[in-house]
Amino acid sequence: MNVSVIGAGYVGLVSALGFCKMNNNVICVDKKIEKITKLNRGIPTLYEEGLEELLKECLQSRNIMFTDDIRIAVEKSDVIFITVGTPTLENWEVDLSQLNEVIREICKYIKSYKVIVNKSTVPVGTQKYIKQLLVDKGVNEENFDVVSNPEFLREGKAIYDFLNADRIVIGLDSERARKIMEKLYKPFNIEIIFTTPETAELIKYASNAFLATKISFINEVANLCDKVGADIEVISYAMGLDKRISPEFLKAGIGFGGSCFPKDTKALVKIAEKYGCNFKIVKSAIEVNNNQRILPVKILLNYYKKLEGKVITVLGLTFKPDTDDIREAPSLYIIRRLLDMKAVVKCYDPKASDEIKKIFPDINCYPNIYDSLEGSSCAIICTEWKEISSMNLEKAKLKMKEPIIIDGRNALDLNKVRDSGIIYFSIGRKRQNLKL
Structure with missing residues (x-):
């Protein structure tokens, strides 16, 4: 299939290479010329296990190109993935300015049917927001569908995770788009969860918030261990043997960081507040992490x-x-x-x-x-x-x-x-x- 990925950051670059690995024709777009130049020369712009080798393999196959020309990407692609950043604002709301910029650009070049896939982590309701924004910009409703397809990549293992995911979550409201997404992901041989856009958008936040809460919980237990002379490693091991709990994310330390957990926990709290829900557990996980x-x-x-x-x-x-x-x-x-x-x-x-x-x-x-x-x-x-x-x-x-x-x-x-x-x-x- 013909796929474009807009945004050559962490998620975008891994996604572009992953789709290319699965024998798709991929155009990856980024507005930073220096980044595009390096990638076309086979020079990685971030460190990730196996990325340099996969980049060179994809370039040799001639099934991928990196460009700053979004017009080419839109016109030559059946499926357009948006993978730009959605950072946290001071008030914990999600900054959608980069996503808005992408929509303003791609709407200029949509003349035939496209599936627009949002892979960035965004608040519930963003799929509907993008649809309306495209219509407001004059794009014919017959020429697009918007899909929510959140990513679940671990940094350091992202390429493996992309090709061997636990699940693929796809939120949509169009049978036409469903058939195209099924075709795109069928070679991965991974269970696909088709659901509504709202559910897909919330799955990502709920997953990350739960894992962040698990980390904060074990860190609180570790702090108690220091007071009473117990051993957190034995406790974590014993807890992890319980199949209902599992050993993942039970390693005590100085808390979580990165691009996802801090951002997504705050965003989920803010989203919940918008709908009159008080996420006390997630708020506590954030507070524990700030102290830890x-x-x-x-x-x-x-x-x-x-x-x-x-x-x-x-x-x-x-x-x-x-x-x-x-x-x-x-x-x-x-x-x-x-x-x-x-x-x-x-x-x-x-x-x-x-x-x-x-x-x-x-x-x-x-x-x-x-x-x-x-x-x-x-x-x-x-x-x-x-x-x-x-x-x-x-x-x-x-x-x-x-x-x-x-x-x-x-x-x-x-x-x-x-x-x-x-x-x-x-x-x-x-x-x-x-x-x-």
Whole structure:
């Protein structure tokens, strides 16, 4: 099939490559010329496992092109996917300005029937809103249908998830569009849930809010473990054996970040308020997460009382490993607090150092872990990158002025920590035999 994807960001690029992999002809559009140029040369514009190899494979097949010309994409495609950003506004409402801009552009070139698929995460009612907007812009109703097809991609595993999803959710109100979407997704051999647009739009928010709530719940239990001397890892394991609960998203730490959970929980609260519903559980999950992500600073203050002049190393900047995404990462909030308290901040991350320098130009980033630990009075682990969880603790101890590690991801092996003699704080883990 002929498919266009508007927006070459995280979701858009993965979707474009995924559809190309499934033998469709794909045109991917983005208004950033530099990004388009790189992609056409086979240079990835984001870090994602397997992306570079798939990009080169798709370019070699000649079934994909990247362009800034939206006209070509609309005219040559049967199905048009919208994958632009929908960030959160200050009042927690969803910013639809990028989506509006896309609709204003594509309406100029729709002269024959198109299925317009919204893959961006949007409030309930957006499908109807897009339909009306197209009509208001003069597009003949016979020439389009609008479909809601939310994405469920894990950063770091997004290509695998796109090709091997748990489910495909499609919200529509047109039999014509249904047949086209069935044809497009049939080769994936994944269960398709056809439903109303409103239901599809809400499924995405409900799924992410539930997972975020699960994370906040286990973090509250972990904080209690620290008070009573229990072990959160044993508790999580035992809970996860219950098939009704499952082990996923039961790892304690400093909370969730990224482009989805923080944004979608806030949006769901705001959507619910619009219809007179008070989502108390989701609000509490957000509050717990806001507190949890700065827990290492509280631990540090309890130990040192004052941080002015202290050299603190932050290990890991992305919100999770195997991605270069720092959006809403706990590291951002920790660094900001440390700088406010006049600490000297040093950082290490294998992928995100350049991005963090744009936000905090005064901090120092290092190309390896051990250089970042030189003269440090504490290291805070914010991301469980493999090179961080497997670092040589004896070498780290020798580099540090004071051998203190606050492990915000419970990444280190407790036995190795005990043998190293490092002063160690984790989140809800059994601390017997550790030198605290």
